[in-house]
């Protein structure tokens with residue numbers, strides 16, 4: 040392999056490794072230190088519109104356990120309604136996560152939205 044090719048190969052490998060890590064970093068977990076009240080508002084306004092049993096299964100914080108919310112938010116890219124999630128900023132999703140997680144089925148204050 041000549042020198043030019045070697046440099047090119049190294050550059051390509053470095054690029055691939057770099058993009059791999061940025062994808063891993065982007066799939067950062069949500070934490071429950073967002074704004075609980077804002078999350079409730081955002082959930083009602085942007086999620087419950089469908090998830091009230093009309094066009095999607097009814098959903099409240101107490102529909103899932105805290106561990107289930109954690110898993111759901113870790114892999115929301117796979118959900119049927121991912122476009123709806125993508126309309127929200129990461130900060131807003133963190134608020135929604137905070138609300139759902141803090142009031143999950145096995146949380147100290149489980150909540151339902153009627």
Ligand code: HEC
Nearest residue numbers: 085086088089090094095096111118119120123124127135
């Ligand atoms: C335009 C309607 C619509 C909106 C808005 C919407 N969803 Fe969905 N969602 C669906 C449909 C349809 C499905 C798949 C069928 C089902 O689960 O009822 C789904 C599936 C899901 C699932 C997987 C099913 C489950 O019970 O685990 C989760 C979690 C979810 N949505 C959460 C949300 C959250 C959080 C929001 C707000 C950011 C949201 N959705 C906004 C329509 C919507």
